[in-house]
Amino acid sequence: MLSTTTSRATEVLDRPFTLGSLTLRNRIVMAPMTREHSPGGVPGPDVAEYYARRAAGGVGLIITEGTYVDHPSAGTRPAVPQFHGERALAGWADVAAAVHHAGGKIVPQLWHVGMARVAGAPPVPQAPRIGPSGIPLEGHEPGHPMTRQDLDDVIAAFAAGAAAAEARGFDGIEIHGAHGYLVDQFLWEHTNRRTDGYGGDPASRTRFAAELVAACRAVVAPDFPILFRMSQWKVGNYDARLGSTPQELEAVLAPLVEAGVDAFHASTRRYWQPEFDGSELNLAGWVKKLSGRPAVSVGSVGLDTEFTKAFVGQGSGLADINGLLDRLERDEFDLIAVGRALLADPRWAEKVLDGRTEELTAFSVRALKTLS
Template identity: 70%
Template sequence: MANSPTSRAAQILGRPLTLGGLTVRNRLAMAPMTREYSPGGVPGPDVAAYYARRAAAGVGLLITEGTYVDHPSAGTSDRVPRFHGEEPLAGWGRVADAVHAAGGRIVPQLWHVGMARDAGAPPVPEAPPVGPSGVPVKDSEPGRAMTLDDIDDVVAAFASAAAAAEARGFDGIELHGAHAYLIDQFLWAHTNRRDDAYGGDLLARTRFAAEIIAACRGAVSPDFPILFRLSQWKMSDYTARLAESPQELEALLAPLAEAGADVFHCSTRRYWEPAFEGSGLNLAGWARKLSGLPTVTVGSVGLSSEFMSSFRGEPADVTGLDDLLDRLEREEFDLVAVGRALLADPEWAAKVLDGRTAELKPFTPEALGSLY
């Protein structure tokens, strides 16, 4: 390994990676970030330009902002893109084409907010918030516990979106199973209080997620990658944990891998924090070790503070990447997802790969409103 920091970053981050039938040109991914720039749920030319610009600057895999599946209660904004319907899917097809033309690969993140939905909100104001038990994830009104028919409808909606992604030229899909949205609400004991086959112990609580994965796997080609995003923390509770030990994490991941997940995207607020006492491995490191599948790490990469500080109007300084490179070099994880740093600096990947880190821009809250 060369001693030059420039060549070290290029050699470690610049290696290609194969995920199922997809080869990604390097180890850099763009993290999904909700932007609400799709009026009526339709991604327009500005959305295509936004993703293509980052692909052209060297990001290997772009994971889109969360996109609503075709279920009345899936969303809570009319400006978040949908992944169903002729006009939204046509728009997403143009996004995929633009990214491919710029040399990148792209997967849509498929999303159902569940009990995080605000009652009366668009895009379907009359749709109630629904979840495994109707238990709210924050200080809000209870919603409706999902029936078995509801569960079947949502599973089918995810599978339909997966098929649409492949048909529109995307390179895989990501299922949003993190941050106390619907899939995660089934995984989390706090929100899942069911006494049927979808609730109870940890294994039972994975059933809903596993059924969605299996349905998506059946709706796409065998080598079409399925990423699954998970987290311990929730938007409403940073201390929440799905797994208190590596053994519990293995029990959580095993049915998801068996159902057909190809990659685990492990969301943490700070990528360098250990997942469990007694080991320096982060959540992505443990998921890789326990499942044997490729993993994506994420959380404050290249920045001095975690992402919620940005919503409080606080800037974040540029930080070094030596620890990240060390971990990637020893194969703790396989891909690195970058969020706010890519909002602030669309050229971030090119600058890092070229060793131009002195040119990196700090994050400022104004970047959250950036159109491109």
């Protein structure tokens, strides 16, 4: 049972927040979580119902699962949704309408997996694995270093996705620049060994991401929000760092701000973990401080263990959120994203805001396949 009082949770979490043309009813965000429930890449009525259920349950902003942009090498699984093509975009327009009808706001996360792609995998089996230098995150099988044409094509695909999101009634976009996928592969020195203007020091490694953001900004309204998800850790490498010091991290953030990022979504495995020695600020707190932009924090919110331990059955599934409220009261960050807790209980936000924490359903791996 959570120990926070109704009045405190309401005071801290149930405050509106405005970002460009987007005004949220509260500070609770649904984190993007890959589901693979879109056969052929097309989201159906069940996807609309899934997201609308969380909006009806009190979530202020929904960030969709990662959606593949219109590039042959963008994806690696057939049932992950696409954000291109008439059928998929019509399905996404229905999702946005359903979320709005339920009182929420929604942005799609635009995604290219880069070197995380499995050779020969759908949705385009013949597409090559590409990355800044063709260096895999794990293993030894190289891919294709991206040419100038590849860079232009991927940037154009993200921009097309941004324009499509605005045209289909979404409230903004999020660019997936985290966890070792393509955009992050440029940011990370381990996977970016380029010797042209897109590799080298942190600012040069950020050039591709900045050009991508600028291209998206150019095709949408000036007040249409662009969020950028970033992380230090990568899939399979939890010790990876974009910046070992605040100064190194700032060198990555500054070009993205200049390019048009409105807010950063700083992904960590544990939101309560300090990012640098000598300060209690977590990654989102440092990102907000260094960039001057609003920040979304995330990482095992409302759970008694971080996500990798949960998937081997450790932890009971519920945890006190008073520490989270402390950080929000200090304005360390602006919004908090909730993942597995919202999978387990679509009305998590409503119950927390109303003080009905004894009614919360705990997350469990056993029940994961039945959750919708």
